[in-house]
Each structure stands twice: as structure tokens, then as C-alpha cells.
Amino acid sequence: MSQSELERTYFQDGLHGNHCYGCGAWNDKGLQIKSFWDGDESVCIYQPKPHHSAMPPDVMNGGTIAAIIDCHGVCSAIADAYRTEGREVGDGEKIWYATASLTVNYRKPTRIDGPVTARARLTEKTDKKTMFEVDFFSHDGVLTCDASVLSLRVPSEWADPTGLFKHIDSNS
Numbered sequence: 001m002s003q004s005e006l007e008r009t010y011f012q013d014g015l016h017g018n019h020c021y022g023c024g025a026w027n028d029k030g031l032q033i034k035s036f037w038d039g040d041e042s043v044c045i046y047q048p049k050p051h052h053s054a055m056p057p058d059v060m061n062g063g064t065i066a067a068i069i070d071c072h073g074v075c076s077a078i079a080d081a082y083r084t085e086g087r088e089v090g091d092g093e094k095i096w097y098a099t100a101s102l103t104v105n106y107r108k109p110t111r112i113d114g115p116v117t118a119r120a121r122l123t124e125k126t127d128k129k130t131m132f133e134v135d136f137f138s139h140d141g142v143l144t145c146d147a148s149v150l151s152l153r154v155p156s157e158w159a160d161p162t163g164l165f166k167h168i169d170s171n172s
């Protein structure tokens, strides 16, 4: 079932303190993407800005597209894990995933002059690994990219606001 815009609960709003460049609602300089469930699929609609262009000013930059797909895929893995446990994103014990692998096929140029849409569906899942396949559309409905995002469940150190590497250094 489709949620109206007013009814939507965005995954990222439950990830308190997330400063990720693509999906951190607490990163003022980031993309601040928003993702929500539409039945079994997760959806992200994003309005690119003129500075998100490739060399042609009317074409969207491939790295920005990849960042949207990456973060939408990882946030979908996190939201799926909460949903499996019957919890809202961010409620109770925290669940974190990170990107292990990202593949993007750029099939057609993406128009920058309107909102782009990423639609993701779960294709593989184990306790630690979650794979989402993502279709990416320009505002005129053209499928411009298809992608896959493999997310791996990671420990809570990834959410330490003071940084991750001190935990890695102390473990090695």
C-alpha cells in the first residue's frame, strides 16, 4: 500500500545523530536523502541541485547518483532489520549497517531538472548481509541506472560520534 506524503515515516529521521554525507539528517552540508516504504519496496525521491551536475549542466553527476543509491540501499537494509523485529527505525537497541559493495550501471543520462526516484527491493538476506537491487529513474520516468547494494551489519562502534578508528586501532 502506498503512503501519502503526509503519512510517510522516513527511515533517516529515526537514525539520530547520523552525520553521513548522503543520508545523515544531522549533516547540514550533506544530501539528506529521505527513504520510505511503499509496500515491499523502499523509495527515495530527491531533488538534485544545479551543482549536482556532470559536465553537461542538465545531466546529473554519477557520483551523486551513486551516493543516493548507496545510502538508500544501506538505510533500506537498516529499516528492513528493524521491520523484521517489529520495531520502528531507531527504537530500542540500535542496528547499523555499512556498505560492503556497490555496483551502479549507468544506462542513460539522468535529467537534473526535476526529482529523481530510487526504488529498491530486497533480493538476498542473511543475519549479517542484506542485498537490495535498486532502479533509478529521472523525473520523466526514464530508468537511467540499475544498481545493487550489499550492506553488512556492523557493531555499534560505527555510531560512536567521536569516531570509529580508535576502536579498530585498539582491537588490532
Ligand SMILES: CCCCCCCCCCCCCC(=O)SCCNC(=O)CCNC(=O)[C@H](O)C(C)(C)COP(=O)(O)OP(=O)(O)OC[C@H]1O[C@@H](n2cnc3c(N)ncnc32)[C@H](O)[C@@H]1OP(=O)(O)O
Binding pocket: 015, 016, 017, 018, 019, 020, 022, 023, 070, 071, 074, 075, 096, 097, 098, 099, 100, 101, 128, 129, 150, 152, 153, 154, 158, 159, 160, 161
Ligand atoms: C550516531 C549515529 C550514527 C549513525 C551511523 C549509521 C548510518 C547508517 C547509514 C550509512 C550509510 C552510508 C554507507 C556508507 O557509506 S558506509 C562507509 C563505506 N563502507 C565501508 O567503509 C565499509 C568498509 N568495510 C568494512 O568495514 C568491512 O569489510 C565490512 C563491515 C563491510 C565487512 O566486514 P567483514 O569483512 O569482517 O565481513 P565478514 O568477514 O564478517 O563477512 C561477512 C559476509 O559478508 C561477505 N562480504 C564481506 N564483504 C564483502 C564484499 N565487499 N562483497 C561481497 N561480500 C562481502 C563475506 O563474504 C561474508 O559472507 P558469508 O561468508 O557470510 O556468506
